[in-house]
Amino acid sequence: MTTPDHDAASPAPTLPELRDRIDALDRELIAMLNRRARLAQEVGEIKKKEGSVVFRPEREAQVIDGLKQFNPGPLKNESVAPIWREIMSACRALETPTRVAYLGPAGTFSEEAALGFFGSSIVRVPCASIDEVFRNTSAGVADFGVVPVENSTEGMVARSLDIFLTTPLFIIGETSLFVRHNLLRKENALDGIEAVCAHPQALAQCHDWLSLHLPHAERRPVSSNAEGARLAAQDSRLAGIASARAASEYGVHVVAPAIQNDPHNRTRFAIVTDPHRHPAPQASGHDCTSLVVSVVNRPGAMYDILAPLKRHGVSMTRLESRPARSGQWEYYFFIDLQGHPEQPAVQTAMHELREACAFFKVLGAYPIDAH
Numbered sequence: 001m002t003t004p005d006h007d008a009a010s011p012a013p014t015l016p017e018l019r020d021r022i023d024a025l026d027r028e029l030i031a032m033l034n035r036r037a038r039l040a041q042e043v044g045e046i047k048k049k050e051g052s053v054v055f056r057p058e059r060e061a062q063v064i065d066g067l068k069q070f071n072p073g074p075l076k077n078e079s080v081a082p083i084w085r086e087i088m089s090a091c092r093a094l095e096t097p098t099r100v101a102y103l104g105p106a107g108t109f110s111e112e113a114a115l116g117f118f119g120s121s122i123v124r125v126p127c128a129s130i131d132e133v134f135r136n137t138s139a140g141v142a143d144f145g146v147v148p149v150e151n152s153t154e155g156m157v158a159r160s161l162d163i164f165l166t167t168p169l170f171i172i173g174e175t176s177l178f179v180r181h182n183l184l185r186k187e188n189a190l191d192g193i194e195a196v197c198a199h200p201q202a203l204a205q206c207h208d209w210l211s212l213h214l215p216h217a218e219r220r221p222v223s224s225n226a227e228g229a230r231l232a233a234q235d236s237r238l239a240g241i242a243s244a245r246a247a248s249e250y251g252v253h254v255v256a257p258a259i260q261n262d263p264h265n266r267t268r269f270a271i272v273t274d275p276h277r278h279p280a281p282q283a284s285g286h287d288c289t290s291l292v293v294s295v296v297n298r299p300g301a302m303y304d305i306l307a308p309l310k311r312h313g314v315s316m317t318r319l320e321s322r323p324a325r326s327g328q329w330e331y332y333f334f335i336d337l338q339g340h341p342e343q344p345a346v347q348t349a350m351h352e353l354r355e356a357c358a359f360f361k362v363l364g365a366y367p368i369d370a371h
Ligand SMILES: C=C(O[C@@H]1C=C(C(=O)O)C=C[C@H]1O)C(=O)O
Pocket: 039, 040, 043, 044, 054, 055, 056, 057, 059, 060, 063, 087, 088, 089, 091, 092, 095
């Protein structure tokens, strides 16, 4: 086979020759990445003078979208987003440190979501609860918070949605993650496992596999999957259920991979920040607007919500309800619209929707997950 790096007339290159070429290209790449980093530093200087913020999620989404369209292959488009997220993360860190709060400890899926969205050049702020993620972000201990909002098998994350009703924070981005649960243990074998320690959600999501392969092992609920992995690392009678990252974090084996009932198990996370410290993202071209509304309980109330969207051709990609806890069978509706309020149709539809609602709050408008 010939490639642009290989002249068809000459004999096929040997392995050492190919590796020499890779080494030479890597040196070109590192020189170019440093040129890119210097430009980002200059951007950082301008932002400092203007007093504007460093992280621009809409710009980063546009960079990735543009490169995907430009990508001639053979690199897959799915590889482009994570590679450039890391490059932009490293460039951003030269402008200013980005502090990100999430549900910890180390090795949780929330941490994985934070790293997937911001890249690994961040300051990690692990928190004990979802409430603490919101608190630390409001108080300025972190610049951004990452909170789970829905799971493809378990549905909405009620605690996050309830806090969204009252928090002053708003959403500037989203990211979703394949949640693959793995059985972890100090020894690389199933024999002799007396108890499986994991978060109750993970134990439930792996019920079928556990019943089949470890029917006699106790299922012991603990505060997080990372805590289960930590316990498993200390006692070979115990196993944990967690991510492959948690396995390497705590130095245990993945004894059985992907043991969750649903092979397509996904969790969606929202990225939140304080509007006093960060402006709302401008339209990137592929955006989502999240709202929470309530309507007075009367015939046709739901129609009043949907009619403005139909009139202005705005798609609704999500609709969830939560009881208002008034004892009156009233509900809050969490709505995701496709598009950004900078688009006239979205703006008009939202204006008419607001008129129809007793309660109306915009949670944020932000680029759709670029993964
Ligand atoms: C360099 C910038 O700052 C940050 C880093 C970016 C990058 O590395 O491409 C893009 C957007 C910002 O989050 C910029 O705003 O252009």
